[in-house]
Amino acid sequence: MTIQRITSKWDKTKVLLRNTAFHRLIPETAKLSKASLGEMLGRYGMVYVKPNRGTFGNGVIRVEKVKRGFKYQTGTKIRVFANLDSLYSHVKRTTGRRLFLVQKGIQLLKHANRRFDFRVMVQLSPKGKWETTGIIGRLAYPKKIVTNYHSGGTPLPFEKLMSTHMNGSQQQNYMSMLRKMGIQVAQHMQSTYPRIKEIGIDVAVDSKLNPWILEVNTKPDPYIFRKLKDRSVFQKVYRYAVAYGRLKGKRT
Numbered sequence: 001m002t003i004q005r006i007t008s009k010w011d012k013t014k015v016l017l018r019n020t021a022f023h024r025l026i027p028e029t030a031k032l033s034k035a036s037l038g039e040m041l042g043r044y045g046m047v048y049v050k051p052n053r054g055t056f057g058n059g060v061i062r063v064e065k066v067k068r069g070f071k072y073q074t075g076t077k078i079r080v081f082a083n084l085d086s087l088y089s090h091v092k093r094t095t096g097r098r099l100f101l102v103q104k105g106i107q108l109l110k111h112a113n114r115r116f117d118f119r120v121m122v123q124l125s126p127k128g129k130w131e132t133t134g135i136i137g138r139l140a141y142p143k144k145i146v147t148n149y150h151s152g153g154t155p156l157p158f159e160k161l162m163s164t165h166m167n168g169s170q171q172q173n174y175m176s177m178l179r180k181m182g183i184q185v186a187q188h189m190q191s192t193y194p195r196i197k198e199i200g201i202d203v204a205v206d207s208k209l210n211p212w213i214l215e216v217n218t219k220p221d222p223y224i225f226r227k228l229k230d231r232s233v234f235q236k237v238y239r240y241a242v243a244y245g246r247l248k249g250k251r252t
C-alpha cells in the first residue's frame with residue numbers, strides 16, 4: 001500500500017471546499033488569468049500568485065494595489081507596474097503556460113519585523129487514528145514574502161512567535177483549536193484520498209488572529225520538527241512516519 005500524494009493545489013482546494021465548515025478558513029482561490037487577477041486585487045487589495053504544483057515557496061509572487069499601480073514582489077525583488085496590463089504581461093513571463101493560482105493575500109503576523117506562519121503536522125497513528133503530532137512556526141527570511149525553510153525561513157516554537165500577539169492561555173487555546181482543525185482537515189481529505197497517511201497544513205494568522213489554510217501538503221517535511229527543543233515532538237513525528245512506511249527506521 002503506497003502513501004498517496006496529491007500535488008495540485010487547485011484540486012486540494014476544491015476538495016476542501018466541499019466541506020462548508022472549512023469555507024471561512026480558505027482564502028478565495030482562482031486559476032490565474034488577467035481577469036481573475038484584476039478582480040481579486042479589486043476585492044482584496046493584496047493577492048498571492050503561486051504555481052499550482054509548487055514547493056519550497058518557489059515562484060510565489062505577492063501583488064498589492066498601491067497608489068501608483070501595483071506593487072509586485074518575488075523573492076526580495078520589488079517592482080511597481082502602472083496598470084493591470086503591464087503587471088499581467090510581466091507575470092506571464094514567469095508563469096508561461098503553467099497553471100498558476102491567485103489567492104486572497106493574508107497579511108501575515110510579524111515577529112521582529114519578519115512575516116511568519118505555521119505548519120500543522122497531522123499523521124495517522126499506528127492505531128489508525130488521525131493525530132496532530134506537531135505545530136511549528138516558520139519565520140520568513142528578512143523582507144521575504146514566503147516563510148518556507150527552503151527559502152531561508154527559520155523554524156521557531158509557536159509560543160515564541162505569538163508571545164507579542166496573545167497571552168499564554170490564549171496561545172494554549174489557539175494551539176488546541178489548530179490541533180482539532182488539523183484532524184478535521186485530515187479526515188475530510190481522507191474521504192477523497194483514502195491512502196494518505198500524513199498532511200502538513202500551512203496556516204496563516206491575520207491581524208485579527210483568524211486562521212487561514214494556505215495549503216495542505218501531502219508530503220510534509222518531518223525534519224523541521226527537529227528544530228524544536230522539545231525532542232518528544234520530533235520523536236513522535238518520526239515514529240509515526242516509520243510506522244506507515246514513509247521513513248526507514250534507524251538501523252542499529
Ligand SMILES: Nc1ncnc2c1ncn2[C@@H]1O[C@H](COP(=O)(O)OP(=O)(O)O)[C@@H](O)[C@H]1O
Binds near residue numbers: 054055057108146148
Ligand atoms: N494567500 C497567501 N497570503 C499570505 N501568504 C501566503 C499566501 N499564500 C502563500 N503565502 C506564503 O507563501 C508561502 C508558500 O506558499 P504555499 O502556498 O505554501 O506554496 P509552497 O508549496 O511553495 O509552500 C506560504 O508558506 C506563505 O508564507
Ligand SMILES: [Mg+2]
Binds near residue numbers: 056
Ligand atoms: Mg507551503
